[in-house]
Structure formats: C-alpha cells, structure tokens
Amino acid sequence: MDRVKKVIPFIIILIISLLAALPVWRNGFFPMHDDTQPTRIFEMHAALKDGQFPVRWVKDLGYGYGYPIFNFYGPLPYYLGAGFMFLGVDALVATKLVITFGMILAGLAFYLMAFGSWGKLAAAIGAVFYLLAPYHAVQLYVRGALGEFLAYAFLPLAFALFSGSPSRWKLVISTFGFAAVLLSHTISGFILVWFIVIYFLVKLAWYLLQKKNIDSFTKLQFVSVFLALGLSAFFWLPAFTEAQLTRVNKLSQGTNDFHNHFVYLDQLWDSAWGFAGSSTGRFDGMSFKIGKLHIIGVMAALVLLVWKRKQRLKVNLTQAILLFSGFILSIVMMLEISRWLWELMPYFEFIQYPWRFLMFACFFGSYIFLILWKQLNLLIRYTTVRYLIGFTVIMAAVIGYGKYFEPQYTNSKTAIDYTDPGKIAWDISKISDEYLPKDFPIPKTRDEVASQDFRESSAIIVKTQDVRSHRLHLSFSAQRAAEIFFSRAIFPEWRIILDGVKVEPEIENGKIQVGIPAGEHNLTVYLADTPVRLIGNYLSLISALVLLGFVIKTRQSR
Template identity: 30%
Template sequence: MVIWFKSNKFLVALILLIIPTFYTLLRPGFFWMQDDLQAFRIHQLDKCIQDLQIPCRWVPDAGYQYGYPQFIYYPPSVYYLGEIFNLVGFQFIDAVKILFILGFIFSAITMFIFLRSLLGSWPALVGAILYTYAPYKAVDVYVRGALSEFWAFVFFPVIFWSIYQLIKKGFVKYLAWMGLSIGLLLFTHNLMSMIFLPIAGVWALLWLILEKRWQVLTKLILGGVLGIGLAATFTLPVLLEKPYVHIDSMLSGYFDYRQHFVNLEQLFLSNHFGYGSSYLGSGDDLSMTTGVIHWAAGLLAVALGVLNFRKQKKLSLVILTLAVVDLLVLFLIHQKSTFIWEHLSMLTWLQFPWRILADSIFLLSLLGALAVYLIPQVKLAKVLGVALIAAVMVFYGGFFKPYQWYDISDADKFSGKSWEKQLTISIFDYLPIYATLPPTSKAPLQPEVLEGQVSFSSYQKGSNFQKGVLTAGELSLIRLPLYDFPGMEVKVDNQKITHWNNDCRGQEFCLGLITFKIPAGQHILEARLNNTPVRMIGNLITLTSIIVLGVLIFLSRKHAKNHR
C-alpha cells in the first residue's frame, strides 16, 4: 500500500485537492438546481429496468402520466449508472449526488492520465486542477444541475488521450479506447459531442502531421466509426425520429440562442457567480466566464510556445493550434458570430452559446499544463504550478457549493407538490406530435369509455405498456390514458388491432391518445411501445459494435500477453 501511494502520489494529491468541489454534497438531503429532474429520470429508468424495457425509451409518469418518449431523445447513459446505485440500496436523490461527485473525480482523473502521458506528472496535476476548478463546472453542478453535460467532461480527455496514443503507438487497444470514449460521449450528451468531436478531429490531424504517421489514419477512422456504432441505439432514433415530437418550444422563446450570447467582459474579466439565469444583455446572474486564471495560463502557454519554438517545435505547434481553436470556440460564444449560427442551423440545438465554454475549459486547462511543462527551470515550473493551483482554489473554490439545501428523502421528493411538479416540468419538450398541446390535468387511472359499456376487472400501467382485463356489453369505443407514438401497438386477446389518435371528444385540445373499438365480451387488452425499424437498426448496430469492441479488447490483451 505504501509503495502504491508513493508511485501515485500526484494522483492522490489530485483527489485530495478536488475534495472542496464536492464535499458539501456529502450529507443527507438534496440541493436546489434549475434542472430538478435528475432524481426523477433515474426513478423513471428504474421502472424501465423493472419491466425489462432495455434500452429504456418510454417512461410512464412524465407528461402528466400519459407517458413520454424521454430516453428516445434525452441521453440516458448517466442514468443507467445512477440506477446501479439505486439497485444496491441508495436513494434516488443520493444516487444523483454520487453521480455529481464521481463526475468531479473521474473528469479530474481522466484529465490527469491524459496529461501525464503527454507531459509528465507535475504538469498533469496542474492541468487537472485547472480543469476541475473551472467556474463553468460549478455552474453545471450547483446552478444548472446539468448532470449529463457535466459527465461529458469525463470523456473529453479520454478521447484526446486515445487519439494521441493510437497515432504514436498504433496499438489496437487505443483504437478500442477511442471507440469506447466517443461512444460514451455520444450516449452521454449528444450536443457536447457535436461541438467537441470536430476539435478532436483537429487534434488527430495535428498529430498525424507532426508524427508523419499517415498509416494510422485508417485506424483513426475505424475508431470514430466504432464510437458512432456503439451509440447508434440512441443516436439513430434521436436523429431520424425527431419529426415525431414537438421541438419548437426547445428552440424558441427563452431557448432561442440569440438571447444568450456573452460579451467580452463576462467572458474574460467577470468573477461574478450567481444562481440565476442567462438573458439578453449583460445583466445575467450567472457565471459565463472562462476564468481569468485559465485564460492567463493559456496566454502564458502561447508566449512560451513562441519563445521555445526552435527547441520544442512540436509542442509549440500544438500550443499555437490549440490556441487558435480556442479563439474560434470563444468567438462562437460572442454575438459577432451570429452569422455562423445562422448558416450552421445544427448549432441552434445548443440553445445557449455559452455551453461551448466546456470546450474552452478543456483547451485552456491543457494549455495551462503545457505552460508549466515549457518552463525550463524545474523550481520555477513548480512555483508556477503551485501558484496556478492556489489561485483557482482561492478565487473559484467558493463557487462550488449549493444555493439551498433541503432535508428531504425520496419519500418527500416523490410525493405531494414535489411529485406533481416533476410530472409536468419541461412537458413541452418532446411532446408527441399527435398532441396539439400538453395536458392540463393528470392522466386517469383507467381508459375512458367514449361509446358503449365497458367495465375493467383489472388495469395496469407499466413503463412502456398498459394492459388489463375488461368486459364490453356491446361494441364499444375506448381511449387509453396513453399518448400514441410510432411503435405503439394495441392487441386484444393477443391479436393486433387498428387504433387511431384523432378522436379528441371531451378534450379542450387534442392530446393524441390511443383510441380503438372493442367488440362485446370479455377481453385481454394490451398496448405497448415496440421498436420501429430505426430503433431496431440502431440496436443491431450497437450490439454489433459491442461485439467488435470485445474482439478488439481480446486481441489487444492477446498481443500484450505475447509481447511480455
């Protein structure tokens, strides 16, 4: 044990130094956040797991309990991890806190491992601390509660590390790591993937040029394809089944990107930290800064790169390239970049241009580590590193704390007004297209009888199904408390029947609920969300990619064993 601590002293120091970012979460209860659906999402995914709905796509209680295609469109990976903690006995709210804590720890460790492979342990420690104490990370956790986006930080360094190692060494195991990390990023936050993977492409091209190892290009392409394949079960439906839900509310009003550009003072000079929201203008009560210390470290890296260009040509070119990329990233956060946003319509899905700060934080932390590495005198490099670590901990450490703390349990979270609120938060997002507007009241426990006479002896609502036993006195028309959606199938006595969604009698506005006729007699009824061709193809591609990943891991271990 002593030997392990000595050989991993920098890693141990890193863990100890980042404890202040999350120690306030190590207590009973829960904390305020803007996206207060994190525990609810794990709670709903738990119902999917209990029903063996894997992968989870449809959840039963969202949409005022009419059901919702939550995980067809919202990245689910972090919630699967949260479900593991729930299954071993933790409360849902505790699982959320654990996930945030692990996000801090894992992102720091992956950054450290990446930087250590590139620059050594001391610069790696400094860079990992910069990466952890970025103000925007405090915003993600303690203001926005953006769990999935926060976890994307874990995979940025792994992608850069695997690309670098694959180009330098060409081993199959790095191809596997590249595919796995890209797949996990896509499965964790598709929007973060959209803005980070092009930067990873620049990183790959840069090292291909510097190392002149173009023979590795095929492996890099295969790694990218493998990553896309691993996440296909999510990415294919989210791309191709987008027309089946209302998305206008996600891109208009408050969520229109034009309202959320950041000015230069906010971006570079402000040290304000608030728990409010982002608005048009400079009056935001929200930190949207890169961090003065972070960009100062980045500038120092550029200066050292220029001064050391002859001695450290490769790293100097790396620094200058990363600096240019970071400037482009920061430009996209400023209003002057509107013309780019107008021409690249996919950027509008980001909603908030300042989300791109995630990329800048990663790049500036990498540049800060490079600055420490390029200091020629060892003592001076240590002094600079200590100064950077101390500065971010002093200036930004106070940001990492909850706004309010609630002494509650799962029982409190999922009952009363709190439960009612969670059923309707973000109800406009991903509303099935057959509904004109969201419901104004909770779904009934049993189907409505629109015509005829029907009595139910039993009725059950599952995660992606509803079923029951009924007796119809005559040919009857019933309407289920369940949204219609592509893949929904209704069976009576195990025989598929035709249903429709446009009989909206008695409704203030059409909800697009499943409606069908049923003959006289006793019947067994079941409505269930099945796979569409797109979902089946996505599942098949992901399953195939998992097998390929397993083969690559097997081959890499066999290769390592043969070369011991």
C-alpha cells in the same frame, strides 16, 4: 517509494474532487435550473424494472401520459443513477452519487489522458485546473445540468487517442469516452463531433497538400470515431430522425434563441457570479468566466512558445497549434462575431446557448497548461523547485476557484418530492415537455393530468392487469361493444394486439383509444421499435462486439 509517488496525484485529485462535491451531501438538496434530475433517475429505474431496454419511454412524466424522454435526451447519467438505485438507495441519494462520480471522473479522466505523454506533475496540474474550472461549478451548482456535467467528465477520455502516441488501449478508451459524451448530453456530443470533423478536414487538407498517404495514427482515430458513433447509434440515430415528431422546435425559440445569448469578450475574463439564468445583453444572472488562471496560463504558454521558438521545443508544435486553435475557436463561437456562422451551420440553433462552448474552452485551456509546464521545465533545473511551483499552482487553483463549488442554499427536499406520482405528473412535467408529440394537447391545469393508466366503460369488467411503462396487458370481459381509453400519448410504434390480432388504435386528443366487441378478451398495448430504432440497436450491438474484440486482442498481445 515509487508506488507512493505514483498514487500521490490520484490522491490529490480525489481529495479535491470530494471537496468540490461535498456540499451535495448536505441534508436535503439545492435549487437548480433543471430541478428534475432525481425524477428522471427514478423513472429510468422504474422503466428498467419493467424490462424495457434500451429505455425510451417513461410512464409518469408527460403529465402522466408518458414521455419519450430517453429517445431524445442523453440517457447515460440516468442509467448510472438507476444502477445506484438497484443497490438500494433512493432517487435523491442516487443523484448525489452520480454527481460525486462525475466530479471524481472529470479530474481522473484528464489525468489518465495526459500523464503518459506529459508526466505526472503536469497531468495533475492540468487535471486540477480542468476539475475546478468555474464553468464546471456552473454546470452543477447553478444549472444542475447533469447530462452536460457528466459529458464534461468523459470529454478528456474522448481525446485520449488524440494525445501522444497511438495504441489499441487508447483506441478503446477514446471510443468509450466519445460514445459516453454522446450518450450523456446530445448537444455537447454534437459540438464534439463538429470539432472532430474540423480536425479531420484539416488533416485531410494537409495530406493532400503534402501529397502523402494517410498515416496509421489518423486511421486509428477514424476507426475510434466511427466505433463511437456506432456504439451510441441506438440513441442518436432515432433522436436525430424522430425529433420532428415532437415539440422540440420550442428548444430553439423565444428565450432559447441563440441570438439572445452571445457572450461579451470581457465576460469570459470576469463576470459576476450568480444563480439566475442567461439573458439578452449584459443582464445575465450567471457567470461565463473561463477562469483568470486559465487565461493567464494560456497567454504564458503562448509567450514561452514564441520566446523558445529557436530552441528545441519540448512540445509537439502541431499539437500546440491545434490546442490553441481549439481554444480560440471555442471563444469565437461564444461571441457575436460568429453570428453568421451560427446562422449558416445546420442544427446549430439547437445548441441554444453559444456559451456552451465554455466546456471546450475549459478543456483546451487546461490542456494548454501542460504545454506551459513543459516549457517551464526548460527554465527550472531543480526537481524540488518544480514540485514546489507545481504545488503552488494547484493551491492557487483551489483557493481561486474552490469558492464557486457551493450551491446558493440548501433546501429541505427529500426523495418523495421528486418521486411522488402527483408531483411528477404536474409540477415536474411542466419543467420539460418539449419531447411530447406535436399533436398532443398540453394540459393547462392539474385536473387535466392523467390520474390512472386506463379508463374502461361500465360494460367492461377487468379480471387481470399488468401495467408497465412500455406495456399494458389486460384480461377482461365486455358485456357489449365498448371502448378502453389508455393514458398514453400516441407515438410511433405503439401497437395494439387484441386476442392475438393487431388492430389500429383510435386517436382521441392525442391519446390511445381502443374499440372492444362484446365477449372475453386479452388486450396488449406495447411500444415497439421503429425501423430506425432497430437499425440503431443493431449498429450499437455490432460496434460493442468489435470493441470487445479490440479489448481481447489487446490483452492477448500483452
């Protein structure tokens, strides 16, 4: 019977997760703001098959001239999708599997973070509220933001070491969760780092005021954060330092300027559901609601905390203050009153949309439900009544929020619509080209996209060729001095080796061109790592080994 009680919360969360993801599995797919996800998974899979790891460059995007997307855009969802493709499914099915995985993980991760300190019923309620928060539906069925959607799923794990008593296993889980957020969605990871920095600054100030030494719990949290940063350094270090080489500034300009996307306070309570985008003023085509049940729960928890302040609290007051502060700060950062802070803080313009703080408002709001439940336990004596109320609250969330987990409509697209080379090189490349090199001329028509990997003059006879996403090798004879033009956008550390000797490329309209003398030749063009990329790779490797050591030591001590 005890085993049955233990698995019931998992079963409830699993069923609700699958119902929320069920519309994804209809024939075809559905429209979304970022309708590139199956293509990115397809390109990741192709790059891994080519032997590239970590993947930084894909071949077909960038108008067929290659695209360093995974040097700058969170790669974890696409590694996961590529893993599913290696099992034999196509890119569209792999995308649906990643979505389903993310939906299940969001609820289970929250439950695993919370149940040890708050109990199974409280953790299950919080998990359902986190899983069914309206913004979670916006991420998937409106925006199609796969990276942010997966970051949402990993976020509770990042806070595992910040919830309840410390342990080595929590350090491992928290490190993995934090790193996974950074690797899933760069912007969400940046916001998370911002919250963590504030947390540590507040703690440090408290220690200084109290003239106390830093306790072991805080030290463990420091270790976890630095390990997570190290574990993900192979990605964020080059992404941060090499971004200025690209057209990334367009992400914070024009319609993406954060000044145009502050939210009105009443929109957080209720705003019309829609499938269009964010715009200036109140004319938004999408909803920014936190969820009425979430807000009511937060207010009720606050009332109960104040009402019971003279009695023995069943929650840690410091933790409660931090959670309420996180919730309020998330709201403030979405409102016009925080404009001065957005203009003051470095790199905040790349967040683009202040309403991205909704992810954290949903997390803190769902967590505060645990406080509410703990306080309600002071008033409810009978266990049966508690479970009935808990079930009622869960059903209220399912009924109130479940309707949002539905796409606008289902189209008849198949995998080929996302993996056809011609469509990738033009239709899909146009959706996202901000990571192309600054000096690369953007094609204006379909005729300007690359139609082949290289083009040689008539004096060159190619004998063998090996073409991969990050490497091209040719064996050929040149009857006279000639040139070979490669359909690869120039980017740091494209190296050219002609007959074992490194040569400098000629740059023609932002693309690689190599002069060839007469004779028999072997030519290799490949993308190497810059010093920053190498440093990031080694930091990640060292951090992974340290984390593995923690796991082994923890298992041995059991």
